[in-house]
Amino acid sequence: MDLLWASATELAGALGAGEVSSREVTEALIERAEAVDPKIKAYLQRTDERALADADAADERRSRGEMRSAYDGVPLAYKDIFVTRGITTTCGSKILENFVPPYDATVVERCDAAGLPMLGKLNMDEFAMGSSTENSAFGPTRNPWDLDTVPGGSSGGSVALVAAGAAPWAWGTDTGGSIRQPAALCGLVGVKPTYGLVSRYGMIAFASSLDQAGPITRSVKDAAALLNMAAGGDDMDSTCLKEPVPDYLVGIDRGIDGMRIGVVKEFQGEGSQPGVRARVDEALTRLEKLGATLEEVSMPSFEHGISAYYLIAPAEASSNLARYDGVRYGHRSAADDIVQMTSRTRDEGFGAEVKRRIMLGTYALSAGYYEAYYGKAQKVRTLITRDFEKAYSNVDLIVSPTSPTTAFKIGERTDDPLAMYLSDVYTVPVNLAGNAAVSVPCGLSDDGLPVGLQIIAKSLDEKTMFRAAYAFEQDLGLDERPNI
């Protein structure tokens, strides 16, 4: 078994069969990181010592037959947005460059409890604001498929590491597409679960009503398995749903015969690159071959998704980021008075995109503008939710391309924020309505770069989504890897 390219499920199987130890796996991944990370720069911080100690502990537990879970000993890495006790957590920003949290995110706690060794913290767009990871204060991450291109964002480090064979899986977060879009650009599976399914405690907030943590993996089963470990109620998060969570692996291979799949009318035609369009069309054909029926669904409100998103997300972010003021933690600039100190700290500590969104959000909420901007955007959100509800009365799932383009060149869009924002056009409506979606690889474009198919489920219907994604994945049988 090639330890670098095996799925997490395969590794778990090998560990269980005694074919390999957790230490061996971890060492192999660390070695791989040594080789590839200088090129892709996915890591902000490797935690080798911790990873090996965790691995040894896992092996020890296994020798006593006391595994914490079926995946005990399968290493994992975290987007640096998840707070990790005693381990610097920067959120891709200078303003938190030296922040060492005294607590763990719930997602981290649950994966620890499942026995997954921690490989390290991964690069991201600063405060999750971006679609290319070029907004990281610590330099961009590069796409393993083509080092001159972006891996997507904001979970760029997470996807690059997994795509490069240096981790079997990783956690990312998705506010407007930040798991799905990079997963598509790097040929991986990326899930944004239903809002409220996974606890947000310890996940540094960007836009509170949109943020969700999700798995980034090489296979659909891995994504279901990782989601199993983290999903479910948390006393520390009052927006986290309390209902019992199903086992997402059960029934995942039931196939999609008879499923009704909606194709978004408004997303047809213009907007996507021809290569993307082609792979997605082929994917639709394959879904039909597998027994699904396709129907057109009309989602007229989707047209306003980006506008609504770029008012709501920055508004919430402007408030969430107010706490970074140099008083209790993080960077502090020198100054004579508190106003000067806070203003300089934030001007020096935040990058351009973050400042832009804070300004935008503050403006959208300010006196006289609330109703026109934030207020109206919240109403558009209702329209989008209603469009989804109406569609789901006729179909089980909705599909679309994940990203209008394949990976673009580093530097290509950094001067045009609006162009950058438009890469989220297919993903943003799902965050606004709060339902679930997955991006699965559906082939390579003519430029040799990965294309992703987005499968959208209604709220709390991840099982249907996983079934379709799995059936598609198995039938497609993609076996492409980047040359790195």
Place this chain on the structure above:
Amino acid sequence: MPLDRAAVDHVARLARLDLSEDERARMQAELTQILGHAEKIQELDLDGIPPTSHSVPLSNVLRPDEVTPSLPVDEALANAPEAEDGRFRVPRIIEDA
């Protein structure tokens, strides 16, 4: 609607961002452009549509009034940029505007 420089300065002050001259000029242009795009939703007739402030169908999520352990003082202050006498030290407080 274009954003004027006074608005940029006002918002920067509200947001506590000590933007440079360059940054202010650029911000003025960029925000105008983004808001222009966002303004498309102004054309929609949204009368009678309720706003969505929460997309989870939850209400009354509360916790019982029980004490749980606090952080030890040294941990609470461990990340403090400046501390004195067990407290967070800050420069002279001036009232805003």
Place this chain on the structure above:
Amino acid sequence: MSVKEDLYETTVGLEIHVELATRSKMFCGCSVSFAGEANSRTCPVCLGMPGTLPVPNERAIEYTMKIGLALNCDIAERSLFHRKNYFYPDMPKNYQISQYDLPLCERGHVDIAGDFGETRVGITRVHLEEDTGKSVHMGGTGRIADSDYSLEDFNRAGTPLVEIVSEPDIRSAEEARVFVAELRSLLESLGVSDVRMEEGSLRVDANVSVRRSGEKEFGAKVEVKNMNSIRSVGRALEYEEKRQREALDAGETLVQETRHFDEKTGTTSSLRTKEFAFDYRYFPEPDLVPLAPSTEWVQRVRESLPELPAVRRVRLASEYGLGAADISVLTGSTKTADWFEAAAAAYGGDAKKVVNWIIADLFGLLNEAQMELHETRFTPAQLAGLISMIDEGKISGKQAKLVLADMFESGDDPEKVAADKGLEQVSDAGAIETAVDEVIAENADAADKVRAGQMNTIGFLVGQVMKKTKGQANPGMVNELLRKKLSS
């Protein structure tokens, strides 16, 4: 030169903040107590650390509803928390989780009475929010203006705070003072807060404006802060009323501003002009889901309301026949009234005797010791016992005062104290008779005078019996016996 008061109309609205006496903070489990070194009752949530989230305290919500119901408010069917955004170093998140257009309680009222008659003050709203940390300003006099730097303590940050806003129905400084006193008494009876203004668990800000009588438009609204006692509320607003009247009389225009009350001088001074209104950019708190208290919950809270002060006062008047002045003193606090009622119940006799003992004697001792009635070392039953001893002639009233003073220190039973002090009044008829006979025998001339009808000499004989019995004979009994024996 005094300004004719009826030329002007005063309008006052009050904003009151109440720190709730829950065990834990509003949005995290840190303890809400006054003890502990700085920053020892904090956690990632109340320090506003990255990624942390608020979870509301159920009891705080219940207490808020309790307050709202006691103030005759409607409880909202759906209520939201909002973020109030502004930067200040004592704010861990630089936004305060508060409530905006959907508060928990609205549209209530409180009835007050005083020299001004009776009036009803509307309550606009009662809502729930979180308190900030505490700043200490260093390098100067302790005030911000002359400080070099400040130190922040977040122990208080996150304490549940209820905000009560009155309608601008208050028409004078005295009305305001009475309103605050009544509100404080009411909150205290609910057991939801310590309501100590000096400690900051009850805070009052006022908005005052004076205008010429008959004028339709309200005058400039002046906010007055830093009134740290009920008395200060009266003093500050009295000063402010006078200041505004004199200004208007002199033809000046008043500006909308915030003024700071100075305890020492009894005056207010300008803090800042309120022309610049803070832009709090309120929006619904996305980290908290809506509140929708069930009718069952609201009903349970309603049923848990204690007898409110206004109702209790009426009942005390009719049940114990007490006058307004006595009632006012006894109902100063719920615990005082409770103690009184327990003593009256234990005594069973004329409650006025109990009142007199408490007000005339016990309060003096309490004030000197800086204690509250309910902190007395002896029990209400023991006071009742003391009064009974007087009734039964076991000790005199004068002796009882000494016993009370001892009980106050020791907490012992009155019987024990009297016995220890050898103060048991001799009421044993036999013993007194012996002494009386002896005195009559030893003072034949005086006895003859009484026999002859000179009753005023009886006092001398009573005195002699008291001397013989070392002051312990029941003087009433002595007098009676002497008369009997000398009336033949």
